[in-house]
Amino acid sequence: MKTLIKNARIISPDIDINNASVQIEDKLITRIYLPDESLPHADSVIDVKGKMLLPGFIDIHVHGRSGYDFCDGTVEAIDNMARKKLEDGVTSFLGTTLTVSEAQLTATFHAAAEYAGRNDQASARITGVHLEGPFFNSKCVGAQNPEFLRLPDIGLVKRLHSIFPVKKVSYSIELEGALDFTRQLVDMGIMPSCAHSAAKYSDFKKVWALGLRHMTHFCNVMTPLHHLEVGLVGGGLLHKDVFIEMICDKIHLCPEMIQLLFEIKGTDKIMLVTDAMRAAGMSDGEYDIGGMTASVKNGCARLSSGVVAGSTLLYYRGLHNVHEITGLPLKELVKTTSWNQARSLGLERLGKIETGYIADIIICDNDFSPSLVFVDGRQVFVR
Ligand SMILES: [Zn+2]
Numbered sequence: 435m436k437t438l439i440k441n442a443r444i445i446s447p448d449i450d451i452n453n454a455s456v457q458i459e460d461k462l463i464t465r466i467y468l469p470d471e472s473l474p475h476a477d478s479v480i481d482v483k484g485k486m487l488l489p490g491f492i493d494i495h496v497h498g499r500s501g502y503d504f505c506d507g508t509v510e511a512i513d514n515m516a517r518k519k520l521e522d523g524v525t526s527f528l529g530t531t532l533t534v535s536e537a538q539l540t541a542t543f544h545a546a547a548e549y550a551g552r553n554d555q556a557s558a559r560i561t562g563v564h565l566e567g568p569f570f571n572s573k574c575v576g577a578q579n580p581e582f583l584r585l586p587d588i589g590l591v592k593r594l595h596s597i598f599p600v601k602k603v604s605y606s607i608e609l610e611g612a613l614d615f616t617r618q619l620v621d622m623g624i625m626p627s628c629a630h631s632a633a634k635y636s637d638f639k640k641v642w643a644l645g646l647r648h649m650t651h652f653c654n655v656m657t658p659l660h661h662l663e664v665g666l667v668g669g670g671l672l673h674k675d676v677f678i679e680m681i682c683d684k685i686h687l688c689p690e691m692i693q694l695l696f697e698i699k700g701t702d703k704i705m706l707v708t709d710a711m712r713a714a715g716m717s718d719g720e721y722d723i724g725g726m727t728a729s730v731k732n733g734c735a736r737l738s739s740g741v742v743a744g745s746t747l748l749y750y751r752g753l754h755n756v757h758e759i760t761g762l763p764l765k766e767l768v769k770t771t772s773w774n775q776a777r778s779l780g781l782e783r784l785g786k787i788e789t790g791y792i793a794d795i796i797i798c799d800n801d802f803s804p805s806l807v808f809v810d811g812r813q814v815f816v817r
Contacts, residue, residue, distance in 0.1 A: 435459065437811065438476035440467075442487035442797070446787035447773045450765040456487065458793040461810040465789055482797050482806070488768055489785050490525025490794035490807065491749045492775040494564055494602065494705060495650065495679055497530050497723075498712030498744075504529040505724065507541035512549045516557035518715055520815040522708075522749040523804040525794035526559045526772075526784060528601055530709075532724035533567035533578035536590060543597035550598065556814040559794075561781055562601035565591065566650065569605035569615070570630040576655040577735075577743035578630065579724040586615035595622070601779050604629035604650040607641045620645040625779055627679075628666055630655045638669035642676070647778065651709055652678035652695065654686050654742075671698050677778050679707045680770075682755045683747040685734050689759045696756070701766040705774045706752045711735055711744030750802040757802075 440455040444466065453469035457476070467473055497504055500518040502511040512529065519527060529546055531539055543563065550560055567578050569586045584590075586609055591600055602625040605612065619626040626641065629650035634657065649656070649670045657665030664671075670678050678699060682692055686709070696704065708714065713721045713730045721728050721735070728735040728743035735743040753771055757764070776785030783792045793811035796804040807815035 435478075436474075436476040437478045437480070438473060439480045439482055439487060439795070439797070440473060441484055442482045443484060444487050444787050445764045445768055446489055447769045447785075448765055449787070450763065452484070456787060456793075456795065458808070458811045461792055463787060463789055463791050463793045463795075466787065480806070485805065486764070486798045486802075487787065488523075488796050488798060489772045489787055490796050490809065491523045491753075492772045492781065492785065493519065493524045493527040493708055493749055494775050494779065495530050495566070495707035495709045496524075496527050497532060497710060498714060499710060500715045501712055503532070503712045503722070505532050505534050505538060505542050507538055507545050509545045509549045512545055512560065513555070513557065516549070516555065516560060519558040519749070520807045520809075521715075521804070521817070523796045523798065523802065523807065524558050524749050525796070525807065525809045526561050526781065528562050528564040529560050530564040530566050533570060533575075533582045534724050535582055539590075539594060540597070543594050547598040556812070557809070559809060562599040563594070564602040564604065565594070565600055566604045566629065569603075569609060569612075571606035571609060571632055574606060574630040574632050574655050576630055577723060577726070577728070577737055577741050579726055581725070585609055586611045588615055588618045591619070591622075591624070595624070600624050602627055602648065606631045606633065607646070608633040608637045613640060613644065616641045616644045616646055623780070628656065631666055632657055633666055635664045635666070635669050638666055642669070642673060647676050649676060649678045651681050651686065651707070653691065654681065674703070677703050677705055677774060679705050681709045681745055681747065682706055682752040683745045684755055685742065686745060692756060692759050696760045696762065701762065701769045702774065704770045705778070706749070706756065706770050708747040708749050708752065709745050710747055714746045714748060716746075750798070750804065754802050
């Protein structure tokens, strides 16, 4: 089966070509045709009439969508999240956990394994799990449930990893045992990431030396930049090889901070995430988050204490915000929506429109809302 998507504006890292075409055979992109090349016969030809064609977005930090949370621990929850994420342009994601009990985490991992084992889904692909906690400093709990906090415990990570792959672990690097924990995560090929932390810059240097290269929702619930102690924000800015997650809903980071971070870190080290909770794609109201209640007003989720509790961001709107704020070329910005995630987490053959890559493709309108989505070369969403 050969499919040809023609008359597209192809945007991929360092590439922006009008009137080009992409050939898909089975799961792969097998050729790109430039505007002056003649096109071969194909079983299916889709004329996208000049619309943008991008690599599918990879959301490495997402808890929920459309009323469901990954930690509901059911196949139904993951299935609904994975289908609805297609509408936001997301073709791969890391199911992200909350700070909950081990029993609930175990149920969630079993559900993920069962879901990923099916091969009939018309949905975004779950490529693994991002464990957000439960290894957090009680002083930096944010909107995580304090009841289930614990010290870094590689045994727990190993038990869960044996059920379904853990790709990334977010934890407070200043906790007792965190250095050994970092070393063991690196040995297991799992990306360690700084999060929810009161760590000093000196703490950061120790985990960086052990191989930590990610920072979770940069600036949010971490030591800020101070002129006598640069903290974790200073560490992330100083170390050029560190990747940072950014929630670009204009609630978690103001527009000026988004602009500043793009100027300092550049598009090679930024990864846009949603950190969306279950209210994403839903109306305002009250929603459960890890056993607590968040009130959502005008799309902003907060606990009764006033603490922001995740986002309700739809992925493509984050790109829209960043494009508007930074004015950077799209062939640069698409690095932050899929390529950096794929290469830093070892998600092979994802994140580019290039021969030999997996055909995870979105066709977008000018506001980046997807009108057509392909996963594994198969059309899985049409608006
Ligand atoms: Zn989160």
